[in-house]
Amino acid sequence: xxxxxxxxxxxxxxxxxxxxxxxxxxxxxxxxxxxxxxxxxxxxxxxxxxxxxxxxxxxxxxxxxxxxxxxxxxxxxxxxxxxxxxxxxxxxxxxxxxxxxxxxxxxxxxxxxxxxxxxxxxxxxxxxxxxxxxxxxxxxxxxxxxxxxxxxxxxxxxxxxxxxxxxxxxxxxxxxxxxxxxxxxxxxxxxxxxxxxxxxxxxxxxxxxxxxxxxxxxxxxxxxxxxxxxxxxxxxxxxxxxxxxxxxxxxxxxxxxxxxxxxxxxxxxxxxxxxxxxxxxxxxxxxxxxxxxxxxxxxxxxxxx
Amino acid sequence: xxxxxxxxxxxxxxxxxxxxxxxxxxxxxxxxxxxxxxxxxxxxxxxxxxxxxxxxxxxxxxxxxxxxxxxxxxxxxxxxxxxxxxxxxxxxxxxxxxxxxxxxxxxxxxxxxxxxxxxxxxxxxxxxxxxxxxxxxxxxxxxxxxxxxxxxxxxxxxxxxxxxxxxxxxxxxxxxxxxxxxxxxxxxxxxxxxxxxxxxxxxx
Numbered sequence: 001x002x003x004x005x006x007x008x009x010x011x012x013x014x015x016x017x018x019x020x021x022x023x024x025x026x027x028x029x030x031x032x033x034x035x036x037x038x039x040x041x042x043x044x045x046x047x048x049x050x051x052x053x054x055x056x057x058x059x060x061x062x063x064x065x066x067x068x069x070x071x072x073x074x075x076x077x078x079x080x081x082x083x084x085x086x087x088x089x090x091x092x093x094x095x096x097x098x099x100x101x102x103x104x105x106x107x108x109x110x111x112x113x114x115x116x117x118x119x120x121x122x123x124x125x126x127x128x129x130x131x132x133x134x135x136x137x138x139x140x141x142x143x144x145x146x147x148x149x150x151x152x153x154x155x156x157x158x159x160x161x162x163x164x165x166x167x168x169x170x171x172x173x174x175x176x177x178x179x180x181x182x183x184x185x186x187x188x189x190x191x192x193x194x195x196x197x198x199x200x201x202x203x204x205x206x207x208x209x210x211x212x213x214x215x216x217x218x219x220x221x222x223x224x225x226x227x228x229x230x231x232x233x234x235x236x237x238x239x240x241x242x243x244x245x246x247x248x249x250x251x252x253x254x255x256x257x258x259x260x261x262x263x264x265x266x267x268x269x270x271x272x273x274x275x276x277x278x279x280x281x282x283x284x285x286x287x288x289x290x291x292x293x294x295x296x297x298x299x300x301x302x303x304x305x
Numbered sequence: 306x307x308x309x310x311x312x313x314x315x316x317x318x319x320x321x322x323x324x325x326x327x328x329x330x331x332x333x334x335x336x337x338x339x340x341x342x343x344x345x346x347x348x349x350x351x352x353x354x355x356x357x358x359x360x361x362x363x364x365x366x367x368x369x370x371x372x373x374x375x376x377x378x379x380x381x382x383x384x385x386x387x388x389x390x391x392x393x394x395x396x397x398x399x400x401x402x403x404x405x406x407x408x409x410x411x412x413x414x415x416x417x418x419x420x421x422x423x424x425x426x427x428x429x430x431x432x433x434x435x436x437x438x439x440x441x442x443x444x445x446x447x448x449x450x451x452x453x454x455x456x457x458x459x460x461x462x463x464x465x466x467x468x469x470x471x472x473x474x475x476x477x478x479x480x481x482x483x484x485x486x487x488x489x490x491x492x493x494x495x496x497x498x499x500x501x502x503x504x505x506x507x508x509x
Contacts, residue, residue, distance in 0.1 A: 016455055017455075021358070022413070080361075083352065110396060
């Protein structure tokens with residue numbers, strides 16, 4: 001086989017590999033062709049061929065990089081989530097016989113963390129399922145790198161005395177191991193006696209613009225899933241406060257202290273930005289002109305863009 | 306794990322198409338979906354794909370009708386083949402009753418086949434299953450590409466490298482044309498049902 005035939009054969013192979021989605025193999029062949037062309041000065045239109053090959057190599061590399069960047073565990077649509085839950089709701093020993101818990105655990109394992117947490121939160125109400133549900137909720141938060149939030153949530157449960165002493169021991173041992181595995185520093189002893197732990201904010205007070213309003217989807221309660229927009233009544237750095245009129249009590253029932261709110265939109269007079277917030281307080285106002293209304297405070301813990 | 310209801314004479318089992326990325330697992334299911342319409346019980350579902358790459362899994366439910374007095378239903382799944390989706394493969398394998406290993410005949414994919422077969426072995430082991438004992442069929446896919454001028458491994462070589470120790474049924478195939486797909490599926494179902502019969506004695 002002469003050089004020309006070899007170049008042609010390799011190029012055809014590269015094109016076929018590319019058409020079959022075998023991008024690494026295609027790239028290797030394009031590079032081999034480029035090497036052959038470079039090694040000979042006698043090829044007609046050599047520079048033109050090399051330019052075309054450079055384009056092919058660049059395009060193939062870009063496609064490969066794009067594939068590498070895909071997150072293997074990302075949120076899929078609601079129908080797909082229902083399907084995962086349905087398909088994997090078989091008798092799972094880890095789920096201790098509960099089909100509902102099995103489905104929620106399957107969602108968590110497939111990386112559908114928000115949906116899994118939503119389902120698992122519901123199961124906290126059932127004595128027999130509470131422990132497993134709580135363990136899986138903590139696992140979901142830690143998997144998403146929200147170790148600190150998991151600690152604050154665990155503290156909330158301890159303060160509420162959600163678990164009897166024997167279960168507290170079990171879950172603490174589990175949580176310790178989980179946090180050690182994730183390399184998160186933590187102190188879980190006597191948490192219920194400590195002041196409420198709030199997840200640290202990634203943003204400095206001075207970096208946050210004056211915010212005039214926020215928009216987010218209600219994370220739970222009777223109006224769960226509804227998108228609401230609230231005006232900011234007071235702001236101190238990363239803490240924003242909103243007044244919710246008494247007639248909107250349903251709304252405050254949907255936002256519990258300690259909840260993490262993702263995908264928040266912050267409106268400032270000069271820009272719109274996105275982030276996450278931690279509900280730090282939600283109280284009824286008991287004096288003054290706003291008496292009977294509610295004061296909701298959110299700590300901004302992350303700015304995404 | 307198969308669901309066997311002897312009272313209602315119903316069997317539901319799970320067959321997983323395993324193999325390296327781009328070896329043609331989804332194409333196998335697509336062909337089955339198209340060709341065996343009478344057996345197909347529902348639509349083929351592909352959960353989360355990027356272009357033509359499976360990131361989660363494909364699912365196709367089929368019914369084999371009455372076999373020895375039992376109504377047999379089979380859930381066909383594919384796994385994502387790329388190495389980085391190991392965790393997803395473990396999830397999809399959960400409860401598996403039989404496996405079709407789809408190997409890529411292209412010479413450049415030789416190592417990928419071996420890595421994927423090793424991965425199958427490890428994942429089964431984690432679930433307490435033995436690759437030598439589970440119903441398993443090998444398919445040497447993309448035989449048609451030889452005619453397009455791409456270097457394809459001889460069947461003997463593939464048999465030697467992948468099936469020397471396993472000694473399971475193997476089939477040359479071209480999932481895009483459908484050649485060998487039916488044979489592979491039939492053999493896998495036969496082995497799976499025989500294994501379930503041995504375990505549960507459902508056919509008297």
